[in-house]
Structure formats: structure tokens, C-alpha cells
Amino acid sequence: MSELDDQLFTPIDLSRKKIVVPGTTTIAFWSDVWQRFRRNKPALIGMVIILLFLFFAIFGPSMVHYSYDKVNLLSTYQFPSKEHWFGTDVLGRDIWCRVWVGARVSLFIAVVSAFSQMFIGIIIGSISGLSGGKMDMFIMRLVDILIAIPFLIWVSLLMLVLGSGILPIILAFSLTQWKEMARLVRGEVLRLKETEFTIAAKGMGASTGWLIKKHIFPNVLPVTLVMSTFQATNAIFGEAFLSYIGLGIQPPMTSWGKLVASGIAEMHHYPYMLFIPAAFISLTMLSLQLIGDGLRNAIDPKMRL
Amino acid sequence: MLKYILNRVIVTILTMFVLVTVTFFLLRLVPGDPFAGPKVAPEIKERLRIHYGLDKPLVEQYIIYIKNILRGDFGYSLAKRGHRVNKVIKDAFPWSLDLGIRAMIISIVFGIFFGIVAALNRGKPMDYLTVILVLIGISVPSFVVAALLQYFFGVYLRILPVARYESFYHTLMPSFALSLGTMAAIARYMRASMLEVVTADYIKTAKAKGLRYIQIVTRHQIRNALFPVLTILGPAVAMVLTGSFIIETIFAIPGLGRHYVIAMQNLDYTLVMGLTLFFGFFLILMNLLVDFIYGLVDPRVRHN
Numbered sequence: 001m002s003e004l005d006d007q008l009f010t011p012i013d014l015s016r017k018k019i020v021v022p023g024t025t026t027i028a029f030w031s032d033v034w035q036r037f038r039r040n041k042p043a044l045i046g047m048v049i050i051l052l053f054l055f056f057a058i059f060g061p062s063m064v065h066y067s068y069d070k071v072n073l074l075s076t077y078q079f080p081s082k083e084h085w086f087g088t089d090v091l092g093r094d095i096w097c098r099v100w101v102g103a104r105v106s107l108f109i110a111v112v113s114a115f116s117q118m119f120i121g122i123i124i125g126s127i128s129g130l131s132g133g134k135m136d137m138f139i140m141r142l143v144d145i146l147i148a149i150p151f152l153i154w155v156s157l158l159m160l161v162l163g164s165g166i167l168p169i170i171l172a173f174s175l176t177q178w179k180e181m182a183r184l185v186r187g188e189v190l191r192l193k194e195t196e197f198t199i200a201a202k203g204m205g206a207s208t209g210w211l212i213k214k215h216i217f218p219n220v221l222p223v224t225l226v227m228s229t230f231q232a233t234n235a236i237f238g239e240a241f242l243s244y245i246g247l248g249i250q251p252p253m254t255s256w257g258k259l260v261a262s263g264i265a266e267m268h269h270y271p272y273m274l275f276i277p278a279a280f281i282s283l284t285m286l287s288l289q290l291i292g293d294g295l296r297n298a299i300d301p302k303m304r305l
Numbered sequence: 306m307l308k309y310i311l312n313r314v315i316v317t318i319l320t321m322f323v324l325v326t327v328t329f330f331l332l333r334l335v336p337g338d339p340f341a342g343p344k345v346a347p348e349i350k351e352r353l354r355i356h357y358g359l360d361k362p363l364v365e366q367y368i369i370y371i372k373n374i375l376r377g378d379f380g381y382s383l384a385k386r387g388h389r390v391n392k393v394i395k396d397a398f399p400w401s402l403d404l405g406i407r408a409m410i411i412s413i414v415f416g417i418f419f420g421i422v423a424a425l426n427r428g429k430p431m432d433y434l435t436v437i438l439v440l441i442g443i444s445v446p447s448f449v450v451a452a453l454l455q456y457f458f459g460v461y462l463r464i465l466p467v468a469r470y471e472s473f474y475h476t477l478m479p480s481f482a483l484s485l486g487t488m489a490a491i492a493r494y495m496r497a498s499m500l501e502v503v504t505a506d507y508i509k510t511a512k513a514k515g516l517r518y519i520q521i522v523t524r525h526q527i528r529n530a531l532f533p534v535l536t537i538l539g540p541a542v543a544m545v546l547t548g549s550f551i552i553e554t555i556f557a558i559p560g561l562g563r564h565y566v567i568a569m570q571n572l573d574y575t576l577v578m579g580l581t582l583f584f585g586f587f588l589i590l591m592n593l594l595v596d597f598i599y600g601l602v603d604p605r606v607r608h609n
Contacts, residue, residue, distance in 0.1 A: 141316070141319075144316065144320070145316075145319065145320045148320050148324075148585070148588060149324060149584075149585050149588065150544075150546065150547045150588070152550070153581055153585070156569055157328065157331050157332065157577070157581065158331070160332065160335045160569060160574070160577070161331055161332075161335050161336075237446050240446055240448070241446075241448070244448060244551065244554075245550070245551075245554070245566045245569060245570065246570050247569060247570075260448065260449065260452070263452070264448070264555065267452060267455070267460065274452055274456065278449040278452065281446060281449060282444060282445040282446070282449055285444035285446065286440060286441070286444040286445070288444075289440060289443060290440070
């Protein structure tokens with residue numbers, strides 16, 4: 001056999017055959033995480049509570065024929081009853097309505113700021129971890145310096161500059177909360193850079209973009225998700241803090257923090273005004289904490305605290 | 306060790322400098338006029354601006370400010386005419402310090418205690434109870450805890466004073482409300498740390514030597530588990546400090562936190578700046594202290 005016959009070869013049909021690339025079995029990974037998460041009862045309960053709150057935040061206000069800002073001076077300070085499920089406040093506004101409109105604000109702030117600081121943190125952390133050298137040194141020193149001052153102080157200062165409202169709050173949280181995330185991502189990137197599969201991919205001539213897309217990002221994502229769940233609780237607390245001291249949401253718009261603040265002012269005679277929003281804030285923070293714990297245990301059993 | 310200390314001190318000074326600079330320029334961007342008011346004539350406003358040096362170029366103001374800070378002078382409060390920021394801090398700090406120390410003692414003692422109890426009873430009802438308490442402590446916001454305590458003990462049962470800070474009984478609710486979150490964090494950390502060292506070789510050796518259980522726990526397990534918990538003391542101080550903003554406001558305690566909240570509401574930006582820097586310096590120095598202590602007890606840290 002001196003010559004190879006062309007007919008012995010057929011070109012591979014690339015479109016039909018699934019090309020297996022090492023390190024891309026993310027779908028199996030997430031279903032694995034879900035299996036472990038599902039067996040964690042507290043985390044599952046937390047998720048159900050959050051989903052319920054989201055449902056009521058969307059449909060709750062339209063279940064009653066009041067509106068959150070409709071003043072009715074003939075029915076002020078009504079205790080919870082058939083007419084007003086959660087009672088009414090100083091201006092006769094229906095608290096059921098206000099709780100769920102407030103939920104929209106509080107949950108929106110929590111979700112958006114958790115994702116935006118995650119986004120900023122991943123970008124800055126990856127730059128720091130991948131570039132190394134002076135750049136890395138500079139970013140990490142900056143993070144050290146920013147972390148030395150509590151986030152509530154940074155947020156309060158920023159709120160003075162940005163003014164009050166939902167967007168300034170989200171902006172203030174995103175600008176101050178990325179630092180922990182960046183530190184975490186940098187650590188992960190440094191670890192991943194040394195793993196066998198990254199070195200193997202590099203050895204096979206993979207570009208930096210490919211490495212980030214296929215090996216770094218999918219492996220960084222799980223831990224950042226866990227962290228951003230915890231950051232969401234910070235955002236809920238931070239919003240409540242700002243609203244309490246008067247720098248947050250402005251009336252007639254409301255939020256859970258605002259409702260607790262007015263509840264504290266009225267609690268001597270109308271304790272339900274404090275108990276109801278306080279219960280919602282606490283339950284939400286508890287649920288997010290449980291979800292975060294569950295996710296962390298499901299994603300990386302070694303991280304268990 | 307010397308190199309480690311020197312490194313920490315340089316980072317500390319740098320951190321303080323960045324804090325001063327950021328705070329100064331950030332607060333110059335704040336919209337609104339501290340001298341605004343319907344009855345204030347333009348000439349008087351102008352005079353006030355000159356009196357407080359606000360007519361000078363920004364860079365000059367910044368240099369003056371840095372010079373004053375180096376001399377330990379935080380300037381005047383804008384909203385409380387004639388009050389020096391230093392005076393406000395001097396008057397208010399003892400209250401906050403008293404409350405803060407009480408809260409720290411409660412959270413460290415009970416946090417470590419609960420952590421140890423939970424770890425020694427791993428998987429038993431006592432452990433679950435602690436874990437649940439820790440979760441509640443971490444997730445229920447301090448102002449909710451404070452308001453509920455105030456309602457039940459002050460308004461409903463009437464066994465503790467509702468507010469103010471005058472006797473031992475007055476200190477109970479604020480210091481407990483302030484300590485709860487930190488206590489939970491310390492308990493959680495201590496529990497994890499205890500469970501981590503329990504598999505260590507020196508514990509096995511101690512068991513093999515035939516030491517009694519109580520000796521193994523106190524001499525080997527608890528002692529070694531305490532070291533990692535030291536690192537959270539820095540963040541714990543920060544938690545207590547920011548917690549005091551709300552607790553002092555709710556319980557009407559004339560401390561720094563309450564002044565900080567009021568200053569922000571009044572747009573009193575020299576006072577906000579002074580208090581921010583004071584909080585910042587305090588925390589940075591506490592962190593430095595914790596680092597030193599950690600370097601002293603754990604040789605691995607200072608050689609790294």
C-alpha cells in the first residue's frame with residue numbers, strides 16, 4: 001500500500017457531531033448543585049418564602065381596592081381587620097398595599113444592587129488576578145483601604161452627594177459593595193490559573209479570551225453567586241437603614257425600611273405598624289441567608305461554616 | 306516582626322490619607338447650601354462663607370484641612386453655630402465608648418460561649434438551638450431588635466426604661482440590641498473553628514496521652530480554636546460602631562452615632578466629615594491593633 005486512496009477518508013460533519021471540550025460540563029454541575037440544594041430543607045423553605053414575597057409584591061396591591069398613597073382621614077389607625085388586612089396608618093392608607101409596594105422597592109434594590117456589584121466585582125477581580133504585578137498590587141491595596149471603612153459610612157456619604165431615591169441607593173450600593181467580591185474573584189482567578197485544566201488548555205494554545213470564557217468564568221460564577229446572595233441581605237438592611245435616618249426613599253413612595261421607621265414612631269399605641277413590616281424584613285433577610293447557606297453547601301461543601 | 310509592623314503602619318497611614326481625601330472631595334459635591342434659609346440675607350451668607358473659609362480655592366481649602374487634621378483639629382460644626390467638632394466628639398465619645406465596650410463584652414463572652422457549647426454538642430438539640438439563634442441574630446436587623454425590645458420590656462411589660470442612658474438598667478436594652486448581630490457572628494465563627502481543630506493531630510496526641518476530656522477541650526481545643534476568631538474582632542468593632550448609629554438614635558443616647566445621623570439630616574458637612582474621619586481613624590487603629598496581636602500570637606502571619 002504505497003498510496004492512500006482519497007475514498008478512504010470522509011470529512012467530519014461538524015454540525016452534527018457534538019464536540020466535547022474538556023472543562024465545559026457546566027450543565028451537569030448545575031443539576032448536581034440543584035440536587036444537593038433541594039435536599040437542604042431550610043434553604044428550600046427560604047426560596048419558597050422569597051418566591052411568595054415576589055408573587056405578592058407583584059399582585060398584592062391589586063388584590064385590594066385601595067392604593068398605597070390614597071389618603072383617607074376618616075379611617076386612620078385602623079387595626080388589622082377584614083376591611084384592611086394589615087390595618088391603616090396615620091393618614092388612613094392601607095398597610096397591606098403599602099407593604100407590597102414597599103416590597104417592590106426593597107426587593108428591586110436588593111436584586112439589582114446584588115447583580116451590579118457582582119458584575120463590577122467580577123470585572124475588577126479578574127483584571128487584578130489575570131494581570132498580576134503592579135496593577136494587581138494597586139487594585140488590592142485600594143480594596144484594602146476601602147474595606148477598612150464600613151460600607152454604611154461610604155453609602156451614607158454617597159447618598160448625601162447623590163440625593164435620595166431608588167436609583168441613587170442602587171448606585172451607592174454598587175459603588176461600595178464590589179470590593180469584597182473583587183477580592184474573592186481575584187483569589188479564585190489566581191487559584192484557577194494554576195489548575196491543570198487551565199495549564200493544559202494553555203498548552204494546547206488556547207487564547208486568553210478562551211481561557212476566561214471556558215475555564216475562569218464558569219468556575220468563578222458559583223462562588224460569586226453565593227456571595228451576592230449575602231450581599232442582597234446587606235442591601236435590604238442598608239436600604240432600611242438609609243430610610244430610617246431619612247436619606248433613602250422619599251414619601252409618598254414607601255419601602256420596608258420606611259414602614260419600619262414609621263412603625264417605630266407609632267409603636268407605643270399601634271404596635272401592628274411596627275410588627276408587620278419588621279416581620280417582612282426579618283423573614284426576607286433570614287430566607288436570603290438560608291438560600292445563601294444552602295447554595296454554598298451545595299456548590300462547595302468545603303466552604304461550610 | 307519589625308518588617309511586618311512597618312508594613313502595617315505604612316498601609317494604615319495610607320488608608321487614613323485616602324479616607325481624608327475622599328471624604329473631603331466627596332462632601333464638596335453635596336448639593337444644597339449649609340447656610341440656606343429664607344431669612345438669611347445674601348450679604349450675611351457671603352460673610353459666613355468668608356468666615357468659614359469657603360470662598361478660597363478648593364485646593365487651598367484642602368491643604369488647610371489636611372494641616373488642621375494633622376494638628377488634631379476638625380474645625381467647626383456648620384449647623385450648630387460656634388460648636389467645634391472636637392467638642393462634639395469629646396462630649397459624645399464617652400457615651401458611645403461605654404455602650405460599645407458593653408456590647409463588645411457581651412458579644413465576645415456569649416458568642417464564644419455559645420460557639421463552644423454548640424461545637425461540643427454537635428448534632429444535638431443544643432447545637433441546633435444555637436444555630437437557629439445565630440441565624441436569627443444575623444438576619445434580624447438591629448433596629449428591629451431594638452424596637453421590639455423597647456416595645457416588650459419598656460412599653461408592654463414596663464420593667465425596663467424605654468430610652469436614655471442613665472443607670473445600669475438603662476444600659477441593658479441598648480447594649481443587648483447592639484451586641485446581638487456581632488454575638489451571632491462570633492458564635493458561628495467559634496463553632497466552625499472548634500470543629501476544625503477537633504480533627505487535628507495534637508488533639509489525637511492528647512487523647513493518646515490519656516488526658517481527661519475536659520483537659521483536652523480547655524487546653525487544646527478551645528485554645529487553638531480561639532486564634533482564628535481573633536481576626537473577626539476588627540470587623541466586629543466595625544459592626545458595633547455602625548450599629549450604634551441606629552441604636553443610639555432609637556434609645557436617645559447622646560453618643561457619636563446619634564450625632565452622625567443628625568449631622569447627615571442637617572447637611573452639616575463639617576460635622577459629618579469630622580465624625581467620618583474619627584470613626585475611620587478609630588477603626589483603622591483597631592484593625593492595626595488586631596493585626597499586631599495576631600502577629601504576636603501566630604508566628605506564621607508575621608513571616609508571610
